[in-house]
Amino acid sequence: MAIFNLKKRVIECKIVYYGPGRCGKTTNLEYIFKAYKKQIKGEMVSINTEGDRTLFFDFLPIGLGKVKGCDVRVQLYTVPGQVQYSSTRKLVLRGVDGVVFVADSLKVRREKNMESLQDLQKNLKEYGSSVFKTPLVMQFNKRDLAGQGIPLMSVEQMARDLNRQLKVPYFETSAFLGQGVGQTLKECMKLTLQSLQKQVQWAQ
């Protein structure tokens, strides 16, 4: 639910990083926080629990500069990935404008990726939205582990598993090394702003 302040010419929108536990959502935000210091509008807030897992959410406000004379501010969030934090995930997802779905490339996490995507679909539906209508970008993360001889899914398999119907842009990434993190975010912001532009036109 983006906020348009026409008087101050400010657009504020919300992008949520979604995905199964330990897939690298927080690592994405940590990299953005380090790599895009100039655009960061405040501190990154993280609340972790036992085992360094995100408990509630991570939050990072960034500024995109001016788009058509308007100051664009984006709030980046992550959700807790573990199954038991379902209610928190739903709370964080409320009012979302764009989603980055972070999928884990490890073969052993195949089922968890699919479960998490279903969970996203279910939660968006409960807010009267849909995974097909929400600006969405996918990340196939942890590609760097291929070099360590760990069984990873092929990009084709992941696309078949997760993106056969959605057909959204996807990126091979290593959030740990920062590879593909910026591209994913830029694509998600592009889709989000296009969607918001459409909404504003409709409202006019």
Place this chain on the structure above:
Amino acid sequence: MSVKSQIELLLREAEIYRSQGLLVEAKGKYNVAVDLIGKLDQAKNKEALIQAICRKIKSLTISYHQIERAQEAPQMPPKVQDLVKNLFSFSQDKDEDKAALEGAITLAKFGQYDRALEEFNELTKKDSLRVVACKNILRCCFSVYSPEEAVERYKKWLKDDLYSKEQLQKIRLFLEDLLDKKGIEIQLPAVLDADEATIDQDRVDEDLIDISSIGITFEGGPQKGQMVEMEVSFQSGNMISLIVSSKDRELIESLKVGFRLNDVQFFSPIAIFQGSGIVMAKTKINSGPKRGDYSLDIKIVNT
């Protein structure tokens, strides 16, 4: 691939999963590795290797249980609580009171019950928000304490002049509904006019017999399972006062205000009965022979 290479690969995989925080997956790989090593007839240091892997499995199991047992919603620092209120209150309501209500509801949704309760309690002072604040207090009581605690709160409000009969009726209906949904059968006191209520309370007070001492059995903490006996120094209706010596540090620290004692034995000259109580006040005695000791007020809530 030779068995040795398979084992090496399994151990490398397990180590990477462990470093990724994927404890179940790591444990799975270590277990397969142990099975494979066990089947080897001639292997150098076979037993030592199995033992080393078993230690890793044990450590993973401990970490896994620690995560499972971790509190689902620990208290956030006040600064983060403020941020949560700000980020997740969506109505943008300009009415300060309504915005405060939404903020408190947001805190409760994030499991920040202590502060949410504080804020709801404050909101009960506002006539227009009293009923909705009370309903939320009852919800919090169900989530964080017990249905009995919710009933106690309702009983407290019944005696409070601040609440109109109409407001109390609404709260009572709401509480009845909550109890029904949980399948709990508790007869809630009816909402009476002020005069009737005073008479009713007097009757309750008269019904309670004199209690000379109590025995508290702790359900947790350092004194778990132990019964601590204390003399009652004063009784007024269902409220009893006890003196706790300053030497009983652990006891003083565990008996915090609001703490519910589920296993209490009440000793009276004519009978012993079992029940529960809530610590209502804890005051340090600053003068006289008991100086330094603590006076505890415990409300008997269920016998």
